[in-house]
Amino acid sequence: MNIPEPLNFIQEIIVNDLKTGKRTKVHTRFPPEPNGYIHIGHAKSICLNFGTALKFGGKTNLRFDDTNPTKEDVEYVDSIRDDVHWLGFDWENREYYASDYYDKLYEFAEELIKKGKAYVCELKGDEVSEYRGTLTEPGRPSPWRNRSVEENLDLFRRMRAGEFEEGSCFLRAKIDMAHPNMNMRDPAVYRIKKASHHRTGNKWCIYPMYDFAHPLSDWIEGITHSICTLEFEAHRPLYDWFLEALELPDRPQQIEFARLNLSYTVMSKRKLLELVQSKRVMGWDDPRMPTVCGLRRRGYTPSSIREFCERIGISKADSMVDINLLYFCIREELNKSAQRAMAVLDPLKVVIDNWEEGREEEVDVENNPENPNAGNRKVIFGREIYIEASDFMENPPKKYFRLKPDGEVRLKGAYFIKYVGVDKDASGNITQIHCTYDPATKGGDSPDGRKVKGTIHWVYAPKAVDAEVRLFDNLFTLENTGDIPEGKDPLDYLNPNSMIVKQAKLEPMLGKATLEDRYQFMRSGYFCLDSRDTQEGRLVFNRTVELKDSWGKAQAKA
RNA sequence: UGAGCUAUGGUGUAAUGGUAGCACAACAGAUUCUGAAUCUGUUUGUCUAGGUUCGAAUCCUGGUAGCUCAACCA
Numbered sequence: 001m002n003i004p005e006p007l008n009f010i011q012e013i014i015v016n017d018l019k020t021g022k023r024t025k026v027h028t029r030f031p032p033e034p035n036g037y038i039h040i041g042h043a044k045s046i047c048l049n050f051g052t053a054l055k056f057g058g059k060t061n062l063r064f065d066d067t068n069p070t071k072e073d074v075e076y077v078d079s080i081r082d083d084v085h086w087l088g089f090d091w092e093n094r095e096y097y098a099s100d101y102y103d104k105l106y107e108f109a110e111e112l113i114k115k116g117k118a119y120v121c122e123l124k125g126d127e128v129s130e131y132r133g134t135l136t137e138p139g140r141p142s143p144w145r146n147r148s149v150e151e152n153l154d155l156f157r158r159m160r161a162g163e164f165e166e167g168s169c170f171l172r173a174k175i176d177m178a179h180p181n182m183n184m185r186d187p188a189v190y191r192i193k194k195a196s197h198h199r200t201g202n203k204w205c206i207y208p209m210y211d212f213a214h215p216l217s218d219w220i221e222g223i224t225h226s227i228c229t230l231e232f233e234a235h236r237p238l239y240d241w242f243l244e245a246l247e248l249p250d251r252p253q254q255i256e257f258a259r260l261n262l263s264y265t266v267m268s269k270r271k272l273l274e275l276v277q278s279k280r281v282m283g284w285d286d287p288r289m290p291t292v293c294g295l296r297r298r299g300y301t302p303s304s305i306r307e308f309c310e311r312i313g314i315s316k317a318d319s320m321v322d323i324n325l326l327y328f329c330i331r332e333e334l335n336k337s338a339q340r341a342m343a344v345l346d347p348l349k350v351v352i353d354n355w356e357e358g359r360e361e362e363v364d365v366e367n368n369p370e371n372p373n374a375g376n377r378k379v380i381f382g383r384e385i386y387i388e389a390s391d392f393m394e395n396p397p398k399k400y401f402r403l404k405p406d407g408e409v410r411l412k413g414a415y416f417i418k419y420v421g422v423d424k425d426a427s428g429n430i431t432q433i434h435c436t437y438d439p440a441t442k443g444g445d446s447p448d449g450r451k452v453k454g455t456i457h458w459v460y461a462p463k464a465v466d467a468e469v470r471l472f473d474n475l476f477t478l479e480n481t482g483d484i485p486e487g488k489d490p491l492d493y494l495n496p497n498s499m500i501v502k503q504a505k506l507e508p509m510l511g512k513a514t515l516e517d518r519y520q521f522m523r524s525g526y527f528c529l530d531s532r533d534t535q536e537g538r539l540v541f542n543r544t545v546e547l548k549d550s551w552g553k554a555q556a557k558a
Numbered sequence: 559u560g561a562g563c564u565a566u567g568g569u570g571u572a573a574u575g576g577u578a579g580c581a582c583a584a585c586a587g588a589u590u591c592u593g594a595a596u597c598u599g600u601u602u603g604u605c606u607a608g609g610u611u612c613g614a615a616u617c618c619u620g621g622u623a624g625c626u627c628a629a630c631c632a
Contacts, residue, residue, distance in 0.1 A: 006572075033632050068631060125630075134628055136560045170630050180561040182628045191630035210632050234562060234627045256563090258625095263569085311581065313571045315564090318625055322569045325582050335595060370595070401593080410591060444591050455591045523592045551593040 003055055008314035010255050011052055014225060017253075018056070026058030027224045030084065030091075031065045031214070034076035034198075036269040037284040037291045038083050040305065040326075041260040047309035048257070049227055050089040061221055062091040066099050067213045069197035077198070079284075083292040088302045094221075098213045099199045101220055105208050106160065108216055108246055109171060109190055113152045117245045118189055119145055120155040122169045131177070132185050138178035139185045145174065159192055162205045166192045173212075175241065183238050187211055215239040218252040226252045229259040230316065260312065261320045264474035265290045266481045266490055280494060281475075285532070287542050288475045288498050298472065299518060299528035299544030304330040320480055327545045334518055334526045334544070336370050342379065342412065342457040342507045343521040343541075345469055347386035349432035349461060350403075353420060355383040360460075364443065365413035368520075379507055381414050384461040386505045388523075391456045392433060394422065397558070401453035403433070410455040412522065416441040457522045464505035467539035470530065471500040471546075504541075511539070523547065 003015065017023040028049040032038060038046075053060040062084060066072050084091070098105075112118040121144045123131060133139030147155075156171055158164065171190040179185055189212045194205045218226045226239075233256045243251040261267060266275075267290060275281045275289070284291050287298035295305060308329040312321050342365075360382045368374035391402040391409075403409045408416045417435040425431050440447055444455070478484065478493040510519065515534070519527050525546035533540040 008571090012574085031632095035632080065632065071631075121630095128630075129628065132628060134560085138560090139628090167630070172630090182561085185628085188630050193630085207630095209630075214632085230563075231626060232632090237562095258564085311570080315571070317564050317571095319570065322582065325570075328582060331594090340592080366591090369592080399593090412591065452591085454593085457592075520592085520594085523594070525594095547592075547594050549593070554593085 008048075008257075009316070010048070010225070010227060010257060010314060011055065013255060014052065014056060017224075023224050025224060026053055026056040027061070027222055028053045028058065028227060029061040029063050029218065029221060029223050031063045031217075031228075032080050033065045033068070033071070034073060034080060035068075035071045036076060036273060037079050037293060039267060039269075039272065039290045039292065040262065040295065040308075041267045041290075043087060043292055043305055044260045044309050044312065045227070045229070046084055046087055046089060047306055048314060051310075052225070052227070058224075059094065060089070060091060061094040061096055061223070063096040063098065063217060063221065065210065065214065065217075066097050066197070066199065067208050067210055069193060069195040069207065072198055074198050079293065083296075086296060086302055087292065087305060096217075096221060097199055098208075098217050099197060101213070101217055102200060102204055102208070104220060105213055105216055108242075109208070109212070110153065110156065111246060112173065112189070112242075113156055113171075114149055115245065116149055116174070118171055118173050119147050119152050120159065120169050121145070121172045121186075125167065132182065133177070135182065141177050142172070142186065145177075145186070156190070159190070159206050160204075162194070164192060166194055168192070171206075173238075173241070173245075175238075181234055181237055183211070183235050184241070187238060211235055211238050212242055215242050215252065215254075216246075219243060219248050219250075222250075223252045226254045228254060228256055230256045230318075231259075232256055256316065257314050258316055258318055261318070261480075261482060262290060262326070263320055263323045263479045264476050264481075264495075265323065266476070271481075271490060274491065275475075278491075280491070282532075287470070287472050287530075290475075297531055297542065299526060299542055300330050301333060301518075304333045307333070323474065330526070330545050331547070334520065337368075338518045338520040338526055339367050339374070340365070340369070340522050341510055341519045342459055343467075343469070343510065343519075343524065343527070344386040344388055344457065344459045344464075344505045345471075345502045345521075345524060346389040347459075347464075347505045348389040348392060348430065350385050350387050350417070350458070351432055351434050352383050352385070352417060352437050353434050354436045357383060359383065363413045377509065379413065379509075380460045380463050381411075381458075382460050382462065385411070385458045386461055386464060387411075387433075387456055387458050392430075394430075397555075402456055403435075403454070408438075408450075408452045410441075410444050410452045411458045412455050413444050414442070414458070415439070415444070416446060416452055457524075459505045459507050461505070463508050465508055465511040465539065467504050467506050467510070467541055468533075469502040469504040469527070469541045469543065471502065471525075471543045473498050473500075506539075510541075513539070513541075518544070520547075 030049045050060045121142045172186045175184045190206045236254050239254045285293035285297045362378040364376045396404045415437040417437045420434040423431045476493050477495045481490040526544040527541045530540040530542045
């Protein structure tokens with residue numbers, strides 16, 4: 001088999017497994033708990049699981065890890081399914097649920113009891129933790145630890161029959177109360193929860209724990225490599241213990257990797273939920289959220305997210321990825337594919353005094369200089385136009401080569417213009433600018449070969465399309481939201497300017513934009529229509545990412 | 559402070575005992591009808607102290623730092 005490089009450490013393990021004959025195939029799974037929307041950290045896992053299987057000609061299952069009915073919901077199942085598909089991965093007909101296996105899992109539990117490897121414990125919550133000991137001290141055996149197999153079986157069956165109250169007893173694995181790994185100190189296997197499950201309804205009142213359900217679900221599905229994040233590392237001995245205790249052949253192997261941390265955002269489901277519930281964002285799909293649906297609404301493409309996940313790599317070291325890499329990935333793609341357009345975000349009226357009233361003309365502008373096949377388009381031009389307020393300065397600094405009292409500037413694809421004067425209101429604010437144009441420079445070039453340093457974008461005022469344009473920036477002002485001072489909350493560091501709304505003037509073509517279109521608003525950034533708030537007669541554009549701005553950066557420093 | 563894991567430029571990741579490389583970021587210059595893109599160049603790194611070896615980022619020992627674990631959550 002010819003495996004495409006590069007390989008991460010997990011794929012190296014797989015290559016070795018295949019070489020030694022430990023495995024003859026590769027089968028992975030993506031196992032989300034349906035208790036929230038998935039984010040870019042999950043996308044990393046999705047790309048790893050699906051991507052690895054693809055690399056080795058194997059398959060990947062989508063399995064919902066739904067063992068806690070009090071936290072899970074179908075709303076999340078649907079969104080996760082959508083998001084994984086949107087990212088570009090296909091699990092074909094292999095959509096499974098841990099709850100599909102409840103019968104089988106129950107049998108496994110009885111088998112464990114029959115082997116003398118599990119017992120029903122009647123310790124109460126705080127007693128359980130007291131008996132468990134601490135990190136430095138061993139635990140003590142539960143008084144119920146040595147019941148007979150018959151008694152345990154009877155009790156467990158009655159647990160299932162609903163004879164006991166929640167919290168009155170639970171099934172535990174009989175391992176080692178003095179084990180240095182706390183997870184091995186007789187962990188819970190089944191607990192009573194008199195809750196309705198989103199798939200099994202009221203069939204069950206006992207539910208298996210993750211540590212028990214996960215390895216066995218993997219085994220049932222024939223998973224070979226069970227890839228998960230680092231916090232489950234200490235659970236691996238338990239993962240193996242259940243499979244060994246039940247003497248199952250061809251056991252899956254758990255391998256852990258470091259989860260994604262991204263600068264200037266949060267990745268915990270709890271914090272994300274808090275942002276949504278406290279209405280500090282518009283919802284799970286707010287374009288500022290690191291959720292897959294948020295990134296999608298923001299204008300990210302599936303391929304840009306996959307590229308990002310490829311570039312960040314896989315390792316076991318905790319790390320913090322610079323969000324600039326994500327920005328780079330979407331810019332890189334959109335630069336090649338996005339249609340160029342002219343949009344003025346902060347409109348300033350310019351009147352071209354020597355242009356005849358009422359005269360209109362079409363000029364030619366290329367659709368994408370990176371792609372000659374994209375061709376040109378006609379853009380209407382005339383006496384009154386809008387330019388960006390920041391493209392004019394009365395008292396410009398050195399090297400400012402936009403419109404200023406002296407010199408010429410080029411209007412993209414149209415003419416050279418020259419400043420004549422400025423109108424101001426009573427309080428001294430500029431209301432409009434007067435210029436003259438040079439008719440010989442039509443198309444944007446001068447026959448006498450004179451150069452102009454600046455080229456600015458513009459929109460013909462009478463035919464301009466109005467739109468709301470939302471400029472997004474990082475949600476947080478703090479680079480590492482996981483490292484905050486004592487007594488502070490990440491939410492104390494929300495960026496008040498994470499969304500700035502502009503009333504913009506657009507070139508007419510943009511009035512016909514569809515939800516699928518991506519545009520580069522020239523000299524500004526990449527934009528797409530907002531899928532939620534755009535309506536008939538109301539255009540709302542989202543800025544996916546801004547263009548790099550070396551001038552702005554230099555000015556900020558000065 | 560019990561156990562486990564991790565440590566390579568600012569960030570992420572390669573190098574699998576044999577020239578420390580790539581990407582992002584940063585900085586400089588060229589170019590430009592987008593102050594974008596493109597092109598060229600530059601700065602910055604093996605946590606630490608020993609040991610093994612002709613040779614160590616890699617193997618060994620000690621230290622240091624960070625992360626994880628004491629839910630009937632996942």
